[in-house]
Every structure is written in C-alpha cells, then in structure tokens.
Amino acid sequence: MKALLSGSGLSDTAAAAVVSKIDGAKGRFLFLVDAVLMEMEADPYLLKRVDKAMALSADYEPEDLVALDGSGLSLSRTGHRLRRPAFEALKVMSKAAAAEGLTLLVSSTYRSYGYQENLYARNVAELGALEASRVSAAPGTSQHQLGTVIDFGSITDDFAETKAGRWLDRNAGRFGFSLSFPKGMEELTGYMWESWHYRYIGETAANLQREFFADIQQNLMLFLDQLSRSKDLSAKR
Ligand SMILES: [Zn+2]
Structure with a gap:
C-alpha cells in the first residue's frame, strides 16, 4: 500500500499522512477501499480520475443523464441534466437542506465536450490561455463532462459565505458529494478555489x-x- 501511495503522484507529505492514518485503522481502510473498488467495477466513471493530466474522450457522454426540469429542485434555468446517481443524491441532500430552511440553487451541471470546447475557447479569447486554464477546463478535462458535478449558487467566491455555501461545506460529504477544488490547493488540483463545485463520488x-x-x-x-492500475491488486482479487 505504501508503494502504491508513493507511486500515485501524491506529495511525500500527503502520502506520509495517509500512511500514518492507515497504520491507526487498517481494517477500516481496507473495508472502505474494498467497497470503493466494487463501486468502481460496477460504475467505472463514478470515481474516474479527470483532471488536467487525465482527460475524457471527446465522445464520452453518460448514458443515464436525467433532466432536472420538473424535479422540484431549485434550478438557475431549464435544461440541466445529471447522471441518475448524482440526481438521486442531490434530491436527498436538497431535502435535508430545505428541512433546515436552506435552498440549494443548481447553477451548472452536465456539460458536453462540445459545450466545454466553446466555453474554453471563449475564456482563452477573453482572458488569455494562462488565466483561462486557471478558471476553466480544456475540453475533455472538465469534471462536468462526467454528469456528476454540480455548481451551486452564484458560482463566485461569495458563495462560500452564504448559508447554503457553509451548509454544503459541512454536510455535502454525508450525501456523497465532494468539493473538488478546495482553498489553497491550486498547486495540487490545477484550479483556483471553487467553493461552489461539488462532484458526486458516493x-x-x-x-x-x-x-x-x-x-x-x-x-x-x-x-x-x-490502485485500479495496480496488477498486484487485481491478481489478489
Ligand atoms: Zn464547476
């Protein structure tokens, strides 16, 4: 496991921190990893790595996209779509937020490769290539193409200090959502902090x-x- 961690591109400090956590709770770690591996086998895109170094193909389009119109969710516009598992989890999470008097406004969801291509080209034209790559993803490298990502609220830094932003920060994980680009992690993720961008990972x-x-x-x-590339592990299973 230590070799896997150091070979995976984690920084030495991050890998050492994970190893010390595992040492304290090995059974729990293996239980979770095993469960996650089964989910990855059943749904290869749920936990697929997508980032600046690992792109989706231009023709990848999820097969289980669901229209959000008429779902009762709070939507910025018509035409939003999400993959079924993310949609179901979002409904549960929105209900929990509503029970505490909060509205989770859905502002951006699935984006096709072609849409991302246009968006990125527009950003490059307006901001230049360097800044465009900090604030948006080149076609194929956007998590939005997975159909499991939601941008909430204003899509600005102000969102973090709204009630909905603070609630998501504390609670999204309980519903299987994860903040993709945390504060202070630009060097690791390649993106500026995005307090509004959550990926459903289960x-x-x-x-x-x-x-x-x-x-x-x-x-x-x-x-x-x-891990999914590791021959050792697939042989063991
Ligand atoms: Zn986003």
Missing part, C-alpha cells in the same frame, strides 16, 4: 476521502487511479 468514497485523505478529493483520485 458516500463510501466520501468517507474514505474524509477519514484517510484529509478530505482532499484529488489525493483520493490519484490513489484510486493508481
């Missing part, structure tokens, strides 16, 4: 992320990517 993976990976999605994704 409750088990969210627990694994919180308990063993300092709640940092990118480190979990690097590890799982390495």
Whole structure:
C-alpha cells in the first residue's frame, strides 16, 4: 500500500499522512477501499480520475443523464441534466437542506465536450490561455463532462459565505458529494478555489476521502487511479 501511495503522484507529505492514518485503522481502510473498488467495477466513471493530466474522450457522454426540469429542485434555468446517481443524491441532500430552511440553487451541471470546447475557447479569447486554464477546463478535462458535478449558487467566491455555501461545506460529504477544488490547493488540483463545485463520488468514497485523505478529493483520485492500475491488486482479487 505504501508503494502504491508513493507511486500515485501524491506529495511525500500527503502520502506520509495517509500512511500514518492507515497504520491507526487498517481494517477500516481496507473495508472502505474494498467497497470503493466494487463501486468502481460496477460504475467505472463514478470515481474516474479527470483532471488536467487525465482527460475524457471527446465522445464520452453518460448514458443515464436525467433532466432536472420538473424535479422540484431549485434550478438557475431549464435544461440541466445529471447522471441518475448524482440526481438521486442531490434530491436527498436538497431535502435535508430545505428541512433546515436552506435552498440549494443548481447553477451548472452536465456539460458536453462540445459545450466545454466553446466555453474554453471563449475564456482563452477573453482572458488569455494562462488565466483561462486557471478558471476553466480544456475540453475533455472538465469534471462536468462526467454528469456528476454540480455548481451551486452564484458560482463566485461569495458563495462560500452564504448559508447554503457553509451548509454544503459541512454536510455535502454525508450525501456523497465532494468539493473538488478546495482553498489553497491550486498547486495540487490545477484550479483556483471553487467553493461552489461539488462532484458526486458516493458516500463510501466520501468517507474514505474524509477519514484517510484529509478530505482532499484529488489525493483520493490519484490513489484510486493508481490502485485500479495496480496488477498486484487485481491478481489478489
Ligand atoms: Zn464547476
């Protein structure tokens, strides 16, 4: 496991922190990893690593996209779509938020490769290539193409200090959602802090992320990517 961690692209400090967590709770770690591996086998895109170094193909489009119109969710516009598992989890989470008097406004969801291509080209034209890559993803490298990502609220830094933003920060993990680009992690994730951008990864993976990976999605994704490539492990299973 230590070799896997150091080979996965985690920084030495991050890998050492994970190893010390595992040493204290090995059974729990293996239980969660095993459960997550089964989920990855059943749904290869749920926990697929997608980042600046690992792109989706231009023709990848999820097969279980569901229209959010008419669902009772709070929507910024018509035409939003999400993959079925993310949609179901969002409904449960929105209900829980509503019970506390909060509205989770859905502002951006699934984006096709072609849409991302246009958006990125527009950003490059307006901001230049360097800044465009900090605030948006090149086609194929956006998590939004997975159909499991939601941008909430204003899609600005102010969102973090709203009631909904603070509630999500504390509670999203319970419903299987994970903040993709945390504050101060630009060097690791490649993106500026996005307090509004949550990826659905499932409750088990969210627990694994919180308990063993300092709640940092990118480190979990690097590890799982390495793990799923590991011949040792597939031979063991
Ligand atoms: Zn986003």
